[in-house]
Amino acid sequence: MRTLLNTLYIMTPGAYAHLENDTLRIDVEHVKRLQVPLHHLGGVVCFGDAMLSPALMHRLADEGKSLVLLDRNGRFKARLEGAVSGNILLRQAQHRVAGDARFALDTARAAIAGKLRNSRQILLRGAREADDETDRRALSEAAEALANSTRNLPAAPDLDTLRGVEGEAAKRYFAAFTHLVRPDARADFSLDGRTRRPPRDRMNALLSFLYSMLMNDCRSAAESVGLDPQLGFLHAVRPGRAALALDLMEEFRAVLADRLALTLVNRGQIAAKDFTEREGGAVMLEGDARRAVVIAYQERKQEEITHPLLDAKAPLGLLPQLQARFMARAIRGEMAEGYLPFLYR
Numbered sequence: 001m002r003t004l005l006n007t008l009y010i011m012t013p014g015a016y017a018h019l020e021n022d023t024l025r026i027d028v029e030h031v032k033r034l035q036v037p038l039h040h041l042g043g044v045v046c047f048g049d050a051m052l053s054p055a056l057m058h059r060l061a062d063e064g065k066s067l068v069l070l071d072r073n074g075r076f077k078a079r080l081e082g083a084v085s086g087n088i089l090l091r092q093a094q095h096r097v098a099g100d101a102r103f104a105l106d107t108a109r110a111a112i113a114g115k116l117r118n119s120r121q122i123l124l125r126g127a128r129e130a131d132d133e134t135d136r137r138a139l140s141e142a143a144e145a146l147a148n149s150t151r152n153l154p155a156a157p158d159l160d161t162l163r164g165v166e167g168e169a170a171k172r173y174f175a176a177f178t179h180l181v182r183p184d185a186r187a188d189f190s191l192d193g194r195t196r197r198p199p200r201d202r203m204n205a206l207l208s209f210l211y212s213m214l215m216n217d218c219r220s221a222a223e224s225v226g227l228d229p230q231l232g233f234l235h236a237v238r239p240g241r242a243a244l245a246l247d248l249m250e251e252f253r254a255v256l257a258d259r260l261a262l263t264l265v266n267r268g269q270i271a272a273k274d275f276t277e278r279e280g281g282a283v284m285l286e287g288d289a290r291r292a293v294v295i296a297y298q299e300r301k302q303e304e305i306t307h308p309l310l311d312a313k314a315p316l317g318l319l320p321q322l323q324a325r326f327m328a329r330a331i332r333g334e335m336a337e338g339y340l341p342f343l344y345r
Contacts, residue, residue, distance in 0.1 A: 007043045007217075008036065009294045010050040013072075017044070018053035041065060043220060045213070047290070048072035066220050070212065079219075087226045093331050094244075098231050105162065107247070107330065107339045108234035109153050112166045114251030114341025116153075119173050120146040121344055122254045122262075126180040135179040142176035145169065159234070170194065177203070180262050188272035189265050198282030202275045203261065205283045209290065210257035211249075213297055214320075218252070219245035221320035225328045248323055251341045256316060260300050264293065308343055 008024065010017055016027045024041065026034040038059065043066035046052065052067070057080060060067050067080035097103045120143050127139035149169035156162040171193065178190045181203070191203040199205040219242045222229040232243030234250065264270040274289030285293065301317025314322060323342055330339035 006041055006298065007045055008041050009045045009047065009213075011047045011291055011294065012050070013048055015050045016053075017046075017050065017056055019056040019059050024056060038063065038065070043068065043216075045070060045216060066216075066223075068216050076212070076215070081223070090226045090328055090332065091228050093333075094228055094231055097331055098233065101158075103338070104233040105156075105159060107327075108159055108162055109156065110339045110341050111234050111247050111250045112162060113150055113153055114343060115166070115253065116146050116150045116169050118251055118254040118342075118344045119169075119258070120150075122180070122258055123173070123176060130179070132183070138176050138179045142172050145172040163234070177258075182266045185265055185268075198278075198280070199284075200281055201283055202272060203265070205275055205285050206261045206264070206270065206293070207257060209285050209293060210261055210297060211253065213294070214252060214257050215242070215245060215249055217317070218242075218248040218320045218324075221245075221324040222248060222327075224321060225324045227324060227328060227331075244327075248320055248327065251323070251343075252319060255319070255342075255344045256297075256300060260296060264296060269296070306345070308345065309340060 010026065012026075012028055012033070014028060015033070018025055018027070020035065022039070023035050023037050024044070025032060044052075044060060045068045047070050049072075057067060061080060068076070069078040069080075071077055123139045123143040123146065127136050127143065130136040130139060146169050149165050149172075152165050153162065156165055174191060174194045178186055178192075181189050181191075189201075189203045191201060194207075195201070195204045196208060199208045219229045222242075222244050227244060229242040229245045231237060232245075232247040235241065235243040235246040237243050269292060270285075270289055274286060275283050276286050277283050298317075301315060303316050304313045305316060306312065307314050307319075307322060309326070310322070319342055326335065327339055329335050
């Protein structure tokens with residue numbers, strides 16, 4: 001099993017990252033703030049106007065470590081990669097099956113089934129733990145709606161119908177999401193549906209920030225096993241869109257992002273003061289709070305679960321890597337039942 005390496009997130013404005021022997025060193029205003037051995041890192045993610053030396057970029061590319069540039073709000077800007085790795089035969093197979101309507105539909109159906117099942121687990125857990133009958137009823141009804149949506153997936157004749165089922169289920173899920181927030185925090189962290197570009201409330205801003213990190217992990221996982229992250233099955237192919245990474249990401253949203261967002265809010269680790277509202281109504285996570293979220297995300301990835309297909313313990317952060325390998329096996333025709341999503345227990 002692949003070792004779970006750390007991702008280094010550089011978030012300090014004006015930070016300068018450069019190579020010093022076999023370490024990555026970060027200076028801020030000519031003062032050393034951090035030095036870490038390169039062999040401890042799986043990748044580097046830079047927010048905003050962080051600077052990197054050419055020597056460091058070359059070294060990262062040579063060692064196959066990803067370098068991702070995001071704007072200060074977490075939106076993807078660019079990615080530095082070395083020579084394309086992986087088995088060309090696997091990518092050829094991926095392009096062939098992408099044109100197979102039945103394979104694409106079955107794989108997309110599996111991804112959505114995983115997403116709905118894992119999202120439903122969040123709602124059911126919330127219903128069990130709710131003290132208020134109104135909360136319990138709202139969460140239970142939403143969970144039942146997701147169960148109905150899951151039962152409707154096998155009958156979907158095409159991708160558009162499948163996406164419609166997923167879209168309706170997502171609406172029910174996010175409509176109930178506020179009932180998972182502790183009552184005294186709801187005034188600041190209510191969520192009236194999912195808004196993205198830009199997020200229009202604090203909870204959406206927090207979710208978007210977490211999703212941007214999860215998306216990067218899923219793209220890296222797809223690339224690491226030799227898959228083309230641009231060519232997916234559920235998400236339509238568009239220039240600049242990592243469709244396969246988005247496919248892989250669906251089953252992990254609830255497990256790695258939604259639960260963490262709720263934990264941070266319900267424990268008071270993230271508060272209303274950690275957000276600002278910009279002109280036009282965009283809400284953004286700011287300053288030290290972003291660092292706190294990154295740290296919590298990295299810690300969440302270290303938590304171990306028992307993978308239901310492998311019947312072995314694995315850290316949560318390795319799930320995208322493991323599922324990317326299952327995707328590769330399904331594409332090569334090595335899984336008779338097709339792609340099997342991760343189901344959180």
